[in-house]
Amino acid sequence: MTEVEIAGATHRELLGCTGMPQLKRSELHGLARDPSGFNFQWRVALRQILGERAGVLVETHHGMTDAEMLHSVVVDDVIVQWNDGVLGARATVAQFLLEHTKTPAPLWHANERVVFTRQANNEDPVWAVEYDDPYFVSEATGGDGTIVVYGGRVLDNHTYYHETAHNAATQMWGSVVPPRQTEFHTLLKVDNTTGRVANAVSVYGQNNATEAWAEAVAEAFSGGTIIGTSVKDPKHPQLQAARRQLKLKEL
Numbered sequence: 001m002t003e004v005e006i007a008g009a010t011h012r013e014l015l016g017c018t019g020m021p022q023l024k025r026s027e028l029h030g031l032a033r034d035p036s037g038f039n040f041q042w043r044v045a046l047r048q049i050l051g052e053r054a055g056v057l058v059e060t061h062h063g064m065t066d067a068e069m070l071h072s073v074v075v076d077d078v079i080v081q082w083n084d085g086v087l088g089a090r091a092t093v094a095q096f097l098l099e100h101t102k103t104p105a106p107l108w109h110a111n112e113r114v115v116f117t118r119q120a121n122n123e124d125p126v127w128a129v130e131y132d133d134p135y136f137v138s139e140a141t142g143g144d145g146t147i148v149v150y151g152g153r154v155l156d157n158h159t160y161y162h163e164t165a166h167n168a169a170t171q172m173w174g175s176v177v178p179p180r181q182t183e184f185h186t187l188l189k190v191d192n193t194t195g196r197v198a199n200a201v202s203v204y205g206q207n208n209a210t211e212a213w214a215e216a217v218a219e220a221f222s223g224g225t226i227i228g229t230s231v232k233d234p235k236h237p238q239l240q241a242a243r244r245q246l247k248l249k250e251l
């Protein structure tokens with residue numbers, strides 16, 4: 001195997017001594033944007049790095065039923081794990097990492113861990129009742145600092161920011177529910193009986209204040225990809241408030 005230089009170091013040097021490959025988003029960014037055509041070679045190198053260590057048996061995180069053999073990499077202190085037996089898993093992780101080289105630090109560090117499991121969410125039957133949708137299937141869940149992505153799926157930007165928002169809420173407020181006194185919550189029209197939010201930025205966000213928050217953050221950072229009553233105006237009050245709650249500059 002040929003050694004490929006990454007930001008002056010060979011990828012073996014970047015492996016570090018903790019047992020998991022260590023990567024820096026700043027290095028990934030420089031190479032992800034390289035217009036010389038090295039981009040493709042870099043992706044190949046990145047996939048090599050991702051395969052450097054054998055998988056380890058990882059305990060279950062929310063929604064997972066069984067422990068699972070997962071490969072790991074640490075990227076700016078966030079542990080990213082995936083099932084290397086899933087077809088295209090390394091490409092999925094490589095794509096995810098290259099997408100987030102410039103994601104603002106408060107959002108990147110809202111997560112301690114991102115797990116790409118091949119398992120389905122074992123709480124799907126509960127949500128199927130809650131949301132009155134017999135075909136409900138979770139793409140991902142968050143809230144305790146970990147994002148779990150189910151069923152060998154990719155993690156699209158909207159879902160990433162949505163689950164990151166749940167983790168950021170827990171980090172900031174000790175709860176996934178935005179507290180009533182926060183600027184964000186005061187903007188919501190909440191039905192006191194049902195808890196539903198009439199003016200959430202998406203249909204899914206109307207379920208409750210927790211999801212209204214996650215959808216506002218997702219909308220603010222993923223650039224209007226929500227299906228439904230999506231808000232396209234980046235200056236929308238809820239999106240601006242979400243940025244301020246996260247201590248990020250408003251637009």
Ligand SMILES: [Zn+2]
Pocket residue numbers: 162166210211214
């Ligand atoms: Zn959610």
